[in-house]
Amino acid sequence: MPETQDLHVRDTVPLVSPNDLKTELPASEKLYDGVDTARASIKQILAGEDRRLIVVVGPCSIHNRESGLEYARRLKKLSDEVADRMLLVMRVYFEKPRTTVGWKGLINDPHLNDTFDIGLGLRRAREILLEIAKLGLPAATEMLEPITPQYIADLVSLASIGARTTESPTHRQMASGLSMPVGYKNGTDGDLDVAINAMRAARAEHSFLGIDAEGKTCIVQTTGNPDGHLILRGGRSGPNYSAKHLQDATERLAAANLPSRFMVDCSHANSNKDYRKQGDVWRDVLAQRIGGNDTVIGMMLESNLHAGNQKLNDPAKLEYGVSITDGCIGWDETADIITAAYEELATETANV
Template identity: 50%
Template sequence: MPLAQTENLNVAAFDHMPSPEEIKARVPMTERAAASVVAGRKAIMDILDRKDPRVFVVVGPCSIHDPVAGLDYARRLKKLADEVSDTMLLVMRVYFEKPRTSTGWKGFINDPFMDDSFRIDVGMERARKFLLDVCEIGLPTGTEALDPIAPQYYGDLISWTAIGARTSESQTHREMSSGLSTPVGFKNATDGDLEVAINAIISAAHPHSFLGINNQGQSAITRTRGNPYGHVVLRGGGGRPNYDSVSISLAEQALAKAKLARNIVVDCSHANSWKKPEYQPLVMKDVIHQIREGNDSVVGLMIESNIVAGNQPIPADLSQMKYGCSVTDACVGWETTEEMLRNAAAVLREAKGTQERVA
């Protein structure tokens, strides 16, 4: 009597996926890009260690869907980054993976042609090429780590990593974070719970062993050293923002109680702005004011920004898409982005000048 089939009952196919080694051979690291990555990571670590008094700002599109428009944005951001570099380190937000509550476009890696063909092999190679191009422009990059295998393909081009509100509680993502080469920001849970992020920082700081893949794409036992650069990202939740001075003070107390460094990043988007992009400048203004008034725990901010403000649905005819406009969360436009960052830089310069005169 033949054995009953008991595995892969709901799997339609196993298509070939190139190994990380193959993708890296097609899109190899360059000296200029590597220098950008190393400089970006060191600057962020120095900010977290209080060796660099600047604030880092992760700013860019909610998600990348058009590499041409994305590089257009990157070139604009590089000029602005140089302009405000005395007070802020600008890190380009480069998100390829989008967690969905139910269904929807899952991002550039998963579906690069935006037609449900799900050519992950093509998406991964193009994502790596885009990151390489941004790093060659001279910008550090930040992304959200969603798929635990993906960092093997492009993690060498990332300077800062976020773990999202839906995955900060995930053991898989905490273990993965313990082995990442970048500082990692853990977001509070969607209900606003901060303990999830604090436990994630503690967990990721310790060594772990777990199932992963190596550079050749083979299953491997991944053994990590632990990541000492975990920190909290406040993004609001539970029906209210949490960037106000009281919420930040409570976060400081929670970090101190857990014997963790008081490093806080504020996400100006998501629940902190009620997902209304026009509120992001108000959030940033408030937080920068807190820094000017003496807050020393806020080390960074996040902004969802694009060339064109707002967002758009993905049309059946992709040629009808608006250039430089988000297809996921709505963003502030480029002019507003410039204004937000220049205003913040001016306030931080003023605060720095005041501190030097008092000293």
Template identity: 50%
Template structure:
């Protein structure tokens, strides 16, 4: 008689927890009429900027990551006023990042670990993220976020006006397929090694239709068929060899994009390797790309700044009551005060058409 069949699957799975399906979370935290208006209008504006119908620069500005929804909303209220001050020259989208890719280990973002203690209460994280996006977009502020986990967009993408595929995932086939079906314009960052062709290839792939395994809004596993996302653009963020926002690199990027039959629009991330991971140098990067724009480098279409209520960064303390108010727990950021000064100067420079500072 044959003995029992030895188990061969799930040998390293410690537990399985059913996740609230997207449709139920959307019913619990519905999109508001103001949010719908914000998302629809802002996606249209971003499309016009990427295709050259709107002459303004696109600015994606905000915290490196959101670790406290109340602080995120506090930042958003200040951001709303700043948007109005610069809107004639710069169209601002608030950076609202909930997922953090890690090279090794570390805090992985509000959705994965909302309590900042390794408990991974993802059910709560998804609710907090969706609620914050509803609150921010209800203020009339468009939001942008990195698309990391391929399941998460079903929970929040109706509230996003712009998305990014990060440097660590631009080469991933899964993320290229996901981007081909996302409802908003998508920026692809060059790889961590600084390779621009990787992002160009990703854009060429994502603009085509794909079929892949995913979930629908009810949480059912299914085959998703996409139409392709033609509204993609390149994000230069530097690499292991240093910055890549200089004019010759921007123009070379434009050439590669045109050769691939893609929109030759380039956004520059003023942080990360472009600033040498020194948040105080974001100012220098922004000044350089503004000079390029004003001197006729038409490929420059936008920029990213990491900004928080207060400057710098902090480690997550063992006692969370000791967290400093409005200070990043991931990459160091410039303060809201400096952000305002930088963006007002950029507005005035763009309005004057002068290349001097």
């Protein structure tokens, strides 16, 4: 009898269950209180009840525990200094979608050498999120693999669905069951419809295949997630953060009976994939916000300890605190941008 199944599968490796990993790496009630408080604050901002600006800032991807936590400690200090006008949320991205091939992120390949020790990757990711939560700093991440949330979502305050997956029914269904607010990026071509449709789909109830806390395959039945927002990140058609683009996004969200509040990603196509232009995008959008455009409730920056990026060749020779994926602005520029914005937002606060 000919073989007709698993012809291209080399092996299957069992994973620890979500419950077992959480038992091994538990979170305290205090940490969960912090996550819950951050989620509530984000929801209030999305609802227009809190006028602070959400700033999702941090490395394009986390590939080194020590440098990631050093960044978190610096960001926590800065966060405390600007907390009355800005809510800083650290970008803690462990999964990287790829157009073709490349490093898929810390969860998939924690050794950075194509050995794909996903069990260790999940442990590393949870360890890092626990340390960030202990600092009292909210964390944001992109949800890519549908089973990953069972392992780490309890420590995440803000999630996103990326430009390559916003159109995916699987990810829309997953988002409908997530416990935190979710941002949906416009498509890689710049089109807003896929993200707006994703928001609408994720607000509805769904039933789909997944895993439970014991790691067993199951039918996941969701209630829908009402806390979605659009993320403008530009596309092949060019940037989409101008006043004209923001007005278009506002009108299209309203036409879909969705809240006309959104974030602007200062990286990716909005900076023409040049990390050095993120500051220009930031200042333009901030000026629009201060000028009265309160549809902008947040911005995103790709930032690391040191500017630029490096190729992943020999993991032992990587430069500390430098991205191995997209180029990032350095810490000094990040702190200057946020501190200057804090001062400028005082004008907006005074006029409210």
